[in-house]
Amino acid sequence: xxxxxxxxxxxxxxxxxxxxxTITMGISLLDxxxxxxxxxxxxxxxxxxxxxxxxxxxADQIEEEYGLPIVNKRVAVTPVALLxxxxxxxxxxxxxxAMDRAAKDLDIDLIGGYSALVQNGMTPADEALIDSxxxxxxxTERVCSSVNIGSTKSGMNMDAVKLMxxxxxxxxxxxxxxxxxxVVFCNAVEDNPxxxxxxxxxxxxxxxxxxxxxxxxxxxxxxxxxxxAPFEQLxxxxxxxxxxxxxxxxxxxxxxxxxxxVPFNIVDLSLAPTPAQGDSVAEILETMGLSHxxxxxxxxxxxx
Amino acid sequence: MDVVVTVMGQDRVGIVAAVAxxxxxxNVNIVDMTQTILHGSFTMMMGATxxxxxxxxxxxxxVQATGEQLGMTIQMQRHEIFxxxxxx
Numbered sequence: 001x002x003x004x005x006x007x008x009x010x011x012x013x014x015x016x017x018x019x020x021x022t023i024t025m026g027i028s029l030l031d032x033x034x035x036x037x038x039x040x041x042x043x044x045x046x047x048x049x050x051x052x053x054x055x056x057x058x059a060d061q062i063e064e065e066y067g068l069p070i071v072n073k074r075v076a077v078t079p080v081a082l083l084x085x086x087x088x089x090x091x092x093x094x095x096x097x098a099m100d101r102a103a104k105d106l107d108i109d110l111i112g113g114y115s116a117l118v119q120n121g122m123t124p125a126d127e128a129l130i131d132s133x134x135x136x137x138x139x140t141e142r143v144c145s146s147v148n149i150g151s152t153k154s155g156m157n158m159d160a161v162k163l164m165x166x167x168x169x170x171x172x173x174x175x176x177x178x179x180x181x182x183v184v185f186c187n188a189v190e191d192n193p194x195x196x197x198x199x200x201x202x203x204x205x206x207x208x209x210x211x212x213x214x215x216x217x218x219x220x221x222x223x224x225x226x227x228x229a230p231f232e233q234l235x236x237x238x239x240x241x242x243x244x245x246x247x248x249x250x251x252x253x254x255x256x257x258x259x260x261x262v263p264f265n266i267v268d269l270s271l272a273p274t275p276a277q278g279d280s281v282a283e284i285l286e287t288m289g290l291s292h293x294x295x296x297x298x299x300x301x302x303x304x
Numbered sequence: 305m306d307v308v309v310t311v312m313g314q315d316r317v318g319i320v321a322a323v324a325x326x327x328x329x330x331n332v333n334i335v336d337m338t339q340t341i342l343h344g345s346f347t348m349m350m351g352a353t354x355x356x357x358x359x360x361x362x363x364x365x366x367v368q369a370t371g372e373q374l375g376m377t378i379q380m381q382r383h384e385i386f387x388x389x390x391x392x
Contacts (some may be wrong), residue, residue: 003338003349005390008309010379065360067381244389251388 003200018215018245019069020252022109022269023059024193024210025262026200027051029078029113032242033085040083041098048075049113051207051262056107058259062252070252075103076198076210077113081129090128093136100140110181112198114145119154119189130163134170137178144196150186155223180220191266209257211250215242220284234288242269305355306383307337309367313376315346323350323378326370330363331355351383 012018014044053209056073063070080095097112103111112138116126133145147164150156172179183197190201195211222241223234249267257264281295320337326327327334327350336351354363364380371378 002386002390003340004312006349006386007340007347009386009389010310065382067379068385185369247389248385251385264313 005051012244013068013219016221017069017213017214018177018218018248020071020249021075021113021214022193022195022212023055023070023252024074024076024112024212025052025055025073025205025260026076026191026208026210027078027225028200028202028204028206029080029083030202031206033083035085036087037084037089037091037094040085040087041094044077044083044095044104045098048077048099049284052102052106052108052262053181054260058256058289061257061259063169066252066255068248068252071214072109072195073107073195074195074198075108075111075113076193077111077202078202078227079115079117079199080113081116081123082202084125088124090125090132092129092132093139096132096136096143098142099160103142108142110142110144110195112146114143114193115147117148117153118157118160119148119186122156128165128169130160133167134178137171137181138174144181144183144198146185146188146197146199148185152187156186158263165238179241193266193268194270195202205263208263209253209260210265210268211249211253211256211260212268212270215245216281216284218244218245220280220287223284224287245269305356305358305360307332307352307360307380308383308386309350309352309382310379311348311350311371311376312378313350313371315375316374319346319348319374320374321375322370322374323348323367326366327352327363330358330366332358379384 028045028050029044032040032047034043035042052075059070059073078100080092083095084090089098098112110113113161116129118126130147136143137145147160149160149164168179168182171182180194185197188197190204192198193212219238219241226233226237246267246269249269253267287295309321309323324334328351333353334350335353341347354360367378367380
């Protein structure tokens, strides 16, 4: 038993806000496409419930046994714009409602994937899904939406940029908080566990577990302990600390995947801040020597 | 199952005895023990092994109840988490 290592781990959790920000189960819905939106929505609900029914109990069990907070339990699904099949009514809101119902029934915090990937161009289904985003977010509580409008390889789809500008306004006008459930991306990744931008890409498997870990407080404390260190040592400290935080995410993800009988996919290290004291990247930069970091936008709870 | 029991708080007489008795009541074998001052608090760490038929949650609740009686914070965590962070 190495008491120094144990003390360090416990201090990271108790005092530096180290946590597993999210365990996100990715679920492919491609096999839920039916002939019409009603039956597709039911198949979507059934598959999410079948695959994720043990997600929250398993996450709670891991939190209890290992003493590491797991803040969110989430699901990401195949971009819903791909699920229209041959039904040109494009009533995607029915699928959003099915996703929301499944999330509530399973006590899942957020469910992402009400999405379209339109960096090259938009199909009629893509356009219909984008048009339905305001209604879908107004009529659901836990559904998150994202649209990828550009990539390094493809460039920007300016038609989609214009459209999304209008959609953002429509989402935010009646209820500004709904805008927190919508992300407009460039270079969206297919296995991002963080919300609101999580979706489960078509190149992924049927089901897998991804974890997201958070460690700004841990990094800040580590570099505060070496105030006069040369640059190389500073870099090494950040690297080693990030490694330890990432290992936590990997460990928890592997345990969760094993207990849920699905593959473990990726761990994502987030440096995104939350409103919690001691959990901000700005404090890391100030610890490194910047006199102060100005936050230009009002700080609000981040769904990350 | 290997666990680490961490006891934190103000030092006082009888901490080791009370925690060890609770663990013994649940047939938990203490395999290692150390104490230190961590950020100003008395901190004791015990490495222990739960019997195969033990229920983790029951033992954890028992040691935490002992902690409340002592006015200390007691955590029980599975050992693997510490290995995972520090060792490849």
